[in-house]
Amino acid sequence: MRLRSGQGALWMLLAPMLVQAQVRLGEVFYDPQGSDSGAEWVEIHNMGSETVNLQGWLLDAGGPNLVLPAIEVPAGAVLAVHTNAPAAQLPDGLELWFQNGTNMGNTHGFVGLWAAEEQTTENLVDWMQYGSTGHSWESQAVEAGIWPAESFTMDVEEGHSLRRISAGNGPQDWIDEADPVAGETSTAVGELMAPGLRLEGGLPVLQWSFDGSGTQFEIRTRDQSGSERLLAELAIGEGQGRYAFTDHDWHGQSREYWIDVRRIDGRLDRLGGPYRIAGDSGSLPLSTRLLAAWPNPFNPGTLLNFELARAGSVSMDLHDLAGRRVRHLELGELSAGSHTLPLELDGQAGGLYFAVLRGPGGGASVLKLILAR
DSSP states (O other): OOOOHHHHHHHHHHHHHHHHHHEEEEEEEOOOSSOOTTTOEEEEEEOSSSOEEOTTOEEESSSSOEEOOSOEEOTTOEEEEEOSOSSOBOOOSSEEEOOOSOOOOSSSEEEEEESSSSOOTTTEEEEEEESSSOOTTHHHHHHTTSSOTTOOBOOOOTTOEEEEOSSOSSGGGEEEESSOOTTOOOOOOEEEEEEEEEEETTEEEEEEEEEEOOSEEEEEEEOTTSOEEEEEEEEOOSSSEEEEEEOTTOOSOOEEEEEEEEOTTSOEEEEEEEEEEOGGGOBOOSSOEEEEEESSSBSSEEEEEEEESSOEEEEEEEEETTSOEEEEEEEEEEOSEEEEEEEEOTTOOSEEEEEEEEOTTSOOEEEEEEEOO
């Protein structure tokens, strides 16, 4: 398919955001028990629905950079990259071994993934830091909207890993994994729909719907020291349901909430958050982003759920797989908080589309949509 010049420029602008939304760092095992050499690894998770070829991508874990060979990672699969291995080896399925001569930091460090050998902001796909701030490429990650400034994940004890439990951009999306296994896929358990936080009767009430599987929801908050604390556990019923949690422990202070789900296999996945109650004044998300569409796939209509970190002018574009803009919506001035937009695609051909939300402060959030015909 040949694109006209304007379409090609638009696609070049849109493509890095689509890649970023699809491929993420999945797990970082930086402090094995005993000798670190040859035992450390980083997982790269294809969270999209299309196979991705990582040839020429660059992984930087604080030592000599690792340029990935031609290797295809199917949708939903995980590539395990073993760093500082005794010897480099050819790919074996979805595992790679590199002899780069440097171990990752045992108490603090960073890991970054670029879609090319040039470590530019445009090529940066994902980045995280643990144990402390100020690591290489932090300012680039902040500029790209991949990581919040001056923040880091916890340092975990020897033999544990840091595992991603949601596709967000911050420390809250990583947890301490006590039983790390290289190359183990963390499958999605379902979809969080129409989350919202409000004051009711003088107390914060968190509400959401869920279509998926698991044993229970776990509602967590984070105190001023940065440590997460479990507030409540709610059993998951059969089928789609609407759930609510009232925080009776709230005393007027600012507080953030996360919604996690405990999988049937016992592992934890983060479904949503942070949702913030700003004292007695109301709720305010920390980022502007598209959350989910329901239903998806759909024909011909769906509901797009999104949240705004602050009030301002909002627009949304819809692009097809070739990068052509097929719909432009000016949503006007919207308040900070959660919103739902009905979207009808009568007259459009079935297939893959990308919704691009642009809110106050610049930047964009991308959500993949499937129109079934």
